[in-house]
Amino acid sequence: xxxxxxxxxxxxxxxxxxxxxxxxxxxxxxxxxxxxxxxxxxxxxxxxxxxxxxxxxxxxxxxxxxxxxxxxxxxxxxxxxxxxxxxxxxxxxxxxxxxxxxxxxxxxxxxxxxxxxxxxxxxxxxxxxxxxxxxxxxxxxxxxxxxxxxxxxxxxxxxxxxxxxxxxxxxxxxxxxxxxxxxxxxxxxxxxxxxxxxxxxxxxxxxxxxxxxxxxxxxxxxxxxxxxxxxxxxxxxxxxxxxxxxxxxxxxxxxxxxxxxxxxxxxxxxxxxxxxxxxxxxxxxxxxxxxxxxxxxxxxxxxxxxxxxxxxxxxxxxxxxxxxxxxxxxxxxxxxxxxxxxxxxx
Numbered sequence: 001x002x003x004x005x006x007x008x009x010x011x012x013x014x015x016x017x018x019x020x021x022x023x024x025x026x027x028x029x030x031x032x033x034x035x036x037x038x039x040x041x042x043x044x045x046x047x048x049x050x051x052x053x054x055x056x057x058x059x060x061x062x063x064x065x066x067x068x069x070x071x072x073x074x075x076x077x078x079x080x081x082x083x084x085x086x087x088x089x090x091x092x093x094x095x096x097x098x099x100x101x102x103x104x105x106x107x108x109x110x111x112x113x114x115x116x117x118x119x120x121x122x123x124x125x126x127x128x129x130x131x132x133x134x135x136x137x138x139x140x141x142x143x144x145x146x147x148x149x150x151x152x153x154x155x156x157x158x159x160x161x162x163x164x165x166x167x168x169x170x171x172x173x174x175x176x177x178x179x180x181x182x183x184x185x186x187x188x189x190x191x192x193x194x195x196x197x198x199x200x201x202x203x204x205x206x207x208x209x210x211x212x213x214x215x216x217x218x219x220x221x222x223x224x225x226x227x228x229x230x231x232x233x234x235x236x237x238x239x240x241x242x243x244x245x246x247x248x249x250x251x252x253x254x255x256x257x258x259x260x261x262x263x264x265x266x267x268x269x270x271x272x273x274x275x276x277x278x279x280x281x282x283x284x285x286x287x288x289x290x291x292x293x294x295x296x297x298x299x300x301x302x303x304x305x306x307x308x309x310x311x312x313x314x315x316x317x318x319x320x321x322x323x324x325x326x327x328x329x330x331x332x333x334x335x336x337x338x339x340x341x342x343x344x345x346x
Contacts, residue, residue: 004054018319032273066078086239088215088238117259119259140248158185197240269295287302291308312324
């Protein structure tokens, strides 16, 4: 039995502006170490999914950038979505492509390109355990992260009864909660909704046809050999969580504990990168005195800090961003208000 990997790599990550831009999105940035997050992801799964059985889904504008960063991935495996339609449509296209090449009994492991993982071995072991659940139960398996804090930036999953394979039924999915509700769910055993999915191709496509009319009509166009543009034009945009998992009775959740973080903001880097002796996270030429809890990324020039705490300072191409670690979570609001030449700088 072969398995395939599907990497979703189409977003921009505007909350990492000015480092991330439409032509240099978050997944192409070396935020955790000296390699882009996409490269980290591909190297992390390579021991269980070889490059020739890995699809990377991205936008038309990013296809060449992604292909250049991942030369081991065959060019035909870097698939450009003609327009964004949400993860349900993108994963349906990938599933049918895998079905065409390898058959419906193949397992597909679906990941996002822009995460940080603390324990790669435990991560892979969890994926293989999810694969066993998918094969044993014919289930659509999502990995729910064992939470370490009451975080309002994530969705949550309430696990139900344990199944024979060791996973759990899903009682409900919960959107990003209030702080009070997140604290309650933390103590009630809810899991973070990670966006890690494992299932057999045939099982996933069957559920698309059964419960997701926003996408099911497009499957026939791809099966008939039509272009990607026609397939994506036939889709009503919807996420796989809303369009499939929340409607299906075949979903299982498997707890995972391997240091997962979606690295969603500059402030999040304090959770995934080593601090200096004063508790600062720095990259580039940075000098700090009597400072603590700052995140500084100096791509250009030198940043000097004195007597400040909990700031985010980023320099690139003549632009300097200064905000607080807390406000960095809302950076998209700032970026949306900027002149186009700043938002879309190369």
